Amino acid sequence: MPTQLGVLGGGVMGEALISRLISLKIFAAEAIAVGDPSASRRQFLVDTYGVQATGDNRAVIANAAVVMAAIKPQIFSKLVPDLQAAASQQTSLLLSIMAGTPLVTLEAAVPGWPVVRAMPNTPATVGAGMTAIAPGQHATADHLAQARTIFAAVGDVVEVPENLINAVTGLSGSGPGYVAIMIEALADGGVAAGLPRAIALQLAIQTVRGTATLVQDTDLHPAILKDRVTSPGGTTIAGIAALEAGGIRTALIRAVKAACDRADELGT
Numbered sequence: 001m002p003t004q005l006g007v008l009g010g011g012v013m014g015e016a017l018i019s020r021l022i023s024l025k026i027f028a029a030e031a032i033a034v035g036d037p038s039a040s041r042r043q044f045l046v047d048t049y050g051v052q053a054t055g056d057n058r059a060v061i062a063n064a065a066v067v068m069a070a071i072k073p074q075i076f077s078k079l080v081p082d083l084q085a086a087a088s089q090q091t092s093l094l095l096s097i098m099a100g101t102p103l104v105t106l107e108a109a110v111p112g113w114p115v116v117r118a119m120p121n122t123p124a125t126v127g128a129g130m131t132a133i134a135p136g137q138h139a140t141a142d143h144l145a146q147a148r149t150i151f152a153a154v155g156d157v158v159e160v161p162e163n164l165i166n167a168v169t170g171l172s173g174s175g176p177g178y179v180a181i182m183i184e185a186l187a188d189g190g191v192a193a194g195l196p197r198a199i200a201l202q203l204a205i206q207t208v209r210g211t212a213t214l215v216q217d218t219d220l221h222p223a224i225l226k227d228r229v230t231s232p233g234g235t236t237i238a239g240i241a242a243l244e245a246g247g248i249r250t251a252l253i254r255a256v257k258a259a260c261d262r263a264d265e266l267g268t
């Protein structure tokens with residue numbers, strides 16, 4: 001692996017990646033530099049992880065074999081002059097995790113550089129992330145392998161063509177938000193049924209985690225596993241009837257599609 005990683009934006013996702021890349025020894029802390037305008041954020045990252053941090057993005061890019069764009073897509077245009085200046089002097093691998101920003105925009109900012117567009121998610125923070133990667137026109141198999149190694153530090157990785165990255169964003173990128181609401185609502189239901197809050201939350205979390213593991217480990221279709229819980233005239237079918245009356249399937253399908261559409265909008 002290259003010895004220098006430059007992370008532009010040391011927020012939630014930047015920190016998740018830094019933390020795991022260091023703990024898995026994929027990069028030494030001293031080989032990582034973070035560019036972030038927030039002095040308090042920089043101090044936190046330096047104190048917690050031992051990385052270098054500066055408000056000078058140009059310095060970060062100039063010393064990086066791999067540059068990670070982990071800033072909000074709305075401010076990417078502010079960084080373009082710094083990237084363009086660097087691109088005339090050096091060639092690095094640009095990895096972008098920004099929602100919506102297409103490869104064509106990224107590649108225009110760093111002419112000639114290999115670029116890999118990625119979409120991770122917040123479970124990356126605990127090593128249980130899901131990332132999809134899509135190569136740009138100058139990215140070789142070796143560049144893709146470097147991207148895979150970096151994102152494998154925070155969870156599972158799949159490769160998709162770029163035209164599917166916004167769909168990934170709608171599902172696994174934004175999905176932790178949907179699942180967190182489900183866990184919260186399940187716990188609320190438990191409280192409504194008389195359970196103490198802490199126990200209700202524990203039950204909700206372990207039910208979601210256990211069901212995900214069950215689907216993954218048995219490789220059975222979710223409908224079969226649903227049928228196994230559902231006794232004739234029993235409790236589960238009563239609950240499922242309430243969910244269907246509430247339009248849960250339609251709501252989830254629409255949520256993924258709405259988030260995908262929003263990623264499309266962010267990229268225009």
Ligand SMILES: NC(=O)C1=CN([C@@H]2O[C@H](COP(=O)(O)OP(=O)(O)OC[C@H]3O[C@@H](n4cnc5c(N)ncnc54)[C@H](O)[C@@H]3O)[C@@H](O)[C@H]2O)C=CC1
Nearest residue numbers: 009010011012013035036038070071072073098099120121
């Ligand atoms: N939070 C999520 O669930 C996911 C976010 N993403 C993408 O990751 C990117 C970062 O998102 P978060 O980490 O959630 O955001 P965040 O708001 O936690 O972090 C963004 C960081 O960028 C810094 N920043 C602002 N202006 C800057 C500049 N000019 N130069 C360098 N740094 C600057 C901010 O101080 C902040 O620390 C976004 O593009 C988002 O679309 C991708 C997958 C999941």
Ligand SMILES: O=C(O)[C@@H]1CCC=N1
Nearest residue numbers: 099121169173174175
């Ligand atoms: O809400 C967002 O825009 C980011 C991208 C995927 C998850 N969070």
